[in-house]
Every structure is written in structure tokens, then in C-alpha cells.
Amino acid sequence: MTGELGQLALTLSMALALVQSISGLVGARPNAVRARAMASGAALGFFVFIALAFGCLTYAAVTNDFSLLNIAQNSAVNKPLLYKITGVWGDHEGSMLLWLLVLGIFTAAMTVLQRGGERLTSAALGVQGLLALAFAVFTLFTSNPFLRLDPPPFQGNGLNPLLQDPGLALHPPMLYIGYVGLSATFSYAAAALITKLADAAWARAARPFMLAAWIALTLGITLGSWWAYYELGWGGFWFWDPVENAALMPWLLATALLHSALATERTGAFKTWTLLLAIGGFSLSLIGTFLVRSGILSSVHSFATDPERGSYILMMLVLAIGGALALFAWRAPQMEGGAEFEAASRDTTLLINNVFLVAATATVFIGTLYPLALQAYNGAKISVGPPYYAITFAPIFVAMMALLPFGPRLGWRRGNLREAVRTLLPAMAMAGVAFVVVLVMVAPRSVAAAGAFALAVWVMCSSVLDLVKARPIRALPLARWASVLAHFGLGVTLIGITGTTVWRVSALEVLGPGQSMKVGGYTLTLKRVERVRGDNFVAERAIVDVSRGGSHIATMGPEQRNFPLQRVATSDTAIRTTGLSDLYLALGDPRSGGRWTLRAYENPLAPWIWFGGGFMALGGLASLATRLRRRATVAMTEAQGVPAE
């Protein structure tokens, strides 16, 4: 029954998306009041029915309804309840339904908030409706999660054990909120072009969605990286895997967009550029989805591949990107030029920020797509690895971070560079101290690491200066907190990446019970290996005594888990963190005579990588909070035709 109800709800939401797209676009005309009301109603209806469909699939997953093909292939009776729920989006069909649900939530928020005026909202709802329609058709006809299986099996195939993890349960929803949030920004940009209301209003209206998308992408990428670190058992945190890049590219462009839209809102600069970034951000989300879903790339993320799906997404991609760019090419030249600003101004620094971020995006884009292009061209199978990114992506980020502290210190349109340099002197001094201290005190000696530390301290100190200067701290406006926290987080992440990459110590040995090995300053003694049982796996757990300087400090238990249903083995690492350094153990394969291979890493500063991501997301939240609080004031200043300060 739930299957049929879900199918019906999904079909109805598809119909409502069609209504929403037509009435929304008609409502963009000045006097089409009734069409606008219809678009709003359809948007809310879409949300209600897609939520119902999602609820049906979740219910079927929780109650083990294996008569649904999707549940039979991805769930099992003895799977823990949490993973029955998160397993709903653990496969392609269910994740498309989640995508539609997030789209519905954002569309409903656009309807309820009605920002940027009725006409703009209506046109944005129309564009959003077209996207919803395309995805609903895709889900219903190529990836229907409500397909029946006859006869139903007694037990399902279970979820990929790698995905049975709390960190990863939240990772897909976060990325989807990011991708779909960028679709709302995209819709507002298209609406601005359609209605020719391409002043600052659309950027202001789209800002909360942009911010929500950016926060979610930041958290999604952070979670994904953290998961790869503790689950894959190699101690790495980022592999420049094409699938990781597919999430990183929209994040980079969304970061550029947040900064450029700020200038558009405040001074009217970069109007057309901001529109283009809004289109580009969502386009990269679509390209990412295409790469991951079409089966062109293989990874944990590729679900059962199907050429039909790939060609459908490719078609959608061409229509959405091509349509938006055509609209841009047609309407953008009619727009007024941007406002003027001097060389030493915040506008200039935002421009530089954008040039760097777009260049960084381009290097990742080329690194990701070049192998595909070459294979299509002459059949050569190549891969582009970390060394490529170390010499392209890294220098761009270094240059950007070196210039970053000047931005917030220069005024809009016209700034005082000398004054900015003067206020930054303490941060420069601290950076110099950091360089010398790291170079002299830390072994092994590394000039690159010292430079990276100096850069990170430079960015972090310049952020902290704001807090120290503000007396009392409460007087600091929330908007400044946003930039302080986000930029501080970037520095923290850089320190984490540097520490882990340069000073990591690793050891790999085959140990029998009672034997010891050393890693960093630690001595690890294998006590025994015992068998433990989980809900749906059997594990070998090594009991390892950790001591430092002769005194026992901890007992750790890395596991090797076997999931009999899926015939899959995973390693469950044991990590002991002090906040400054991780001791990381992974149990390898058994050898003769009851001996086991044990891998150990000491990863200095590793947790900082993800702390930094947390700070950045907090900064985004602070900015979002100012937006929601300032709604009333903005509405007032808008009515008076004054840009909000």
C-alpha cells in the first residue's frame, strides 16, 4: 500500500511542478496576480506531496517491506534502525527522492519568504519549477524508488557496510542541501534576467539560500573528508578523487559567489559577474551529479550504473546550463555597468578573491575532466593525482590567503591601504614569529611547513585582531563575526593539513601476541586479538596497549569487520586524539602463527582540518543570522531606494 501511495504522491508532485513552472513564469509579468498566487500554491503543494512520497519510502524501509525492489536491494532485517532510515538515501533511487525533498523545502522557503518582490519571486519559482519537473520526471521514469518485486524475498541485500556510519549518514543530505541551495540561487539569477530586475535586489533575495547552500557544502565536504579519514583506514583525509572534486568545485564557486554578491549588494559592482557565478555554481553541481551518477567515474558513490540515466542527466545539464547562458548572453548586455571603485578598496580585494577562486576551480575542473576527455579522444586511460594539485591548486590558495587579510580592512569603493597595513603589523609580526619558531623548533625541519604556518597565523591573527580591537566584544557586529570566524577557520584547516602532511609518522609491522612496535613517541603492544559480534557483522578486534615513556596511557581496539551478507570487509580504525595529534591504528590482514599486521600513524594536528571546517560553517551561520534578523530593516531601506549598509 505504501508503495502505491508513494508512487501517487510522486506523480502528483511532478504534475504540480509543471503547474508551478508555467504559472511562475507567467506571473513574472507585471499584472499577473492570479498566476503568482497559483505558482505559490503549486510550490507548497509540491513540497507536501514530495514529503509524503519520502515518508512512504522511509516507512517501507523501517518496516522491512522487501516487496519494494529498492528496499530489498539496500536494506536487511537485522540492519540497525538508524541505517534503515539513512539507507533510504543510500542508493540512487532513494537519493533522488531526497534530492526532490530538499528541492521542495527550498522552494517552499522561497514561497513563504517572498523576498525580492512578487515578480522576482514568481519568476524564480517558475525556473525552480522547471528544475523540479526535470528531476521528478527523471526519478519517476528512470529511477523509480517504488518499483515492486514479485515475489518479495525474505531478506534484503543490505546496505554497503562502508555507508553504515553516522558521519556518512549526514553527508549526502548536507551535499544535497548545498547543491539544491545553489539551484535556488540559480533560479533567482535567471529570474533577475527574465524580469530585467537585475539590480541588487535579486542578490539580496538569494543571499540566505546561497549561505545555506555554502554552509551545507562546507559541512558536507568536512564530514566526507572526516569519514574517509577514519573509515578507509589509510589515514588520509583528501584523495583528489574525481568524486571529491565534484563537491569541491561548487564549493569554490559558491565561495566566490558569496564574496562577489556582497559587493553587488553593497555598491552595485560586479552585477553581471555575480549573475554568471550564480549560474556557474549550480552548473557545476549538475556536472558533479552527472559525473557521479552516470557511472563514468567509479567510487563508493557510483550506484548501479545505467547509460539511460547518464544521457538523461546530460540532456538536463545541456538544457539548464545552455538555457541559462543563452538568457545571460541575451539580457546581460542590456544591464547598466557596475559602480566605480578605486584600486585600494574592498571591491578590488573581492575581485582578486574571485579571480583566485575561479582559477582554483578551473584547475580542479581540468584535473577532473582531462582524463575523461583524453580517454574519449584516444582511448588512453590516465589518472591525475595529488602531485598535479600540489603544483596548481596549492599556489593559487597560498597567494589568495596571503592577500586575504587586507580585504576586510579596506573600505568599500575607496580604502586606505597605508592604514590597513598599519593595523595588520601585529599579524605580520606574529606570522614572522611563527615562521621562525616552526623552522627552528620542529623536527624534521621544513621551510614549506614553516611558510604554511606563517600564512595560517597571518590569516588567523588578522581575524583575531578584530575581536581584540572591539571593546566590548559584544559591540562587534554579527556580520563581522561571520568573516572573522570563516577566515579564522581557513587558517585552522591549513595548519591541520600542513601538520598532517609534513610531520606524519607511520609504521607497519606484523605482530604476534605480546610483541611491540614503535610509532612516533608511542610504544604499541599487541595483547590479543578477539572475536566480537555486531548486529550484522563479525569482527576481529585487536587489543593494543599504548604506552609513552614507559607508562601505560591507553588501550585501543582497532577492528577488522566482516559483513557476511555483502561479503565485505572493512577496517574500523581506532583513533586516540589529544586535539593536537591523533594516534591512529588500523588492523590489517592475519598472517601465519596468529600474527596480524598492524598499521599505526601519528598524525600531528589532524583534527584541526575538520575544526577549521566547523569554524567556516559557524561563520556562514553568523552571516545567515544577520540576514534573517535584518529582514525588516532591509525592507525599509529598499522602499526608500537606499542600499542597505
Place this chain on the structure above:
Amino acid sequence: MNVKKRRRLAFAVALLVAASGGTWLVLNALGPNVLYFYSPSEIQKEHVRPGVDFRIGGLVARGSVIHGKGAAVTFKVTDGKATVPVNFDGVLPDLFRQGQGIVAIGKLNDSGTFIASQVLAKHDARYMPPEVEAALKKTGRWRAYADPNGMIKAKAGL
């Protein structure tokens, strides 16, 4: 020249510098940092030179895995037509088994043994790296079958 024109010019110059700098970086980086993929039979056919890093892929030949001192291990990688010996001293993935599809990164030494710096295998026993699948299809050692649940599974006929 008024302010507006000057600004436009500055913007164009900045963009040009950034674009050419970026292109230079990318072209420099792509050349030496690209890894080619060869199956064991392609290595013989293409005369891959020793000392050049590349990726090799195939199945771990049955009965070929020999553990040496510490973590050192030797095994053979095969695509059904040709076989290449591999030496590796490091972290084997969780699902490294005989008959399992793997991809390794490293280079050939003068005697034609592949010295691997990294061995990759996915964690799912049903999973086959796509390059390995293609290589096996080429040598005719690949067949797919459907299991009772109606799911298509793949199996190498070795």
C-alpha cells in the same frame, strides 16, 4: 583615460595575467603528473619502459601471494593472457585476496617486476575496477551472470 576605462583595463590585465599564469601552471603540472593505465598484456604490447610510473590492473593470480619479511609481499597480476610479478612493501587493502581485481601504482624494474608503491582494491567483493573489467573483457575472460534476486553480478572467468 577616465576612471571607468582605467578600471576596465586593470580588470582585463588582471584577468589575462591570471589566465595565462593558470594555464602555465596547469600545462606544466599535467605533463609529468599523469599516470597511464596498462593491463599486463598491454605492458608487453606497448613496451612500457622501466622506471616510468604507471598504474597496472588485473586479478591477483591464485597461489601467487607470498609474504616476505615484515610487510613485504610478492604476488602476480594477470588479465588471463599475460602475467606480471609485483613486489610491494606496505599497506595491503582490506580486501586484497587471490582472484580479486586490484589496481596498483608503481613502476617496472629492469627485470620486468612491477615495484608497487600503492595497491588499491575496493572494499566490496562484487566490485571490479572499471579498467580491470575492460581489460578482462578484451582478453575474453569476463562474463556476467544474474543471481536469484535479479541483480546483475559480474564474475571473472579465471
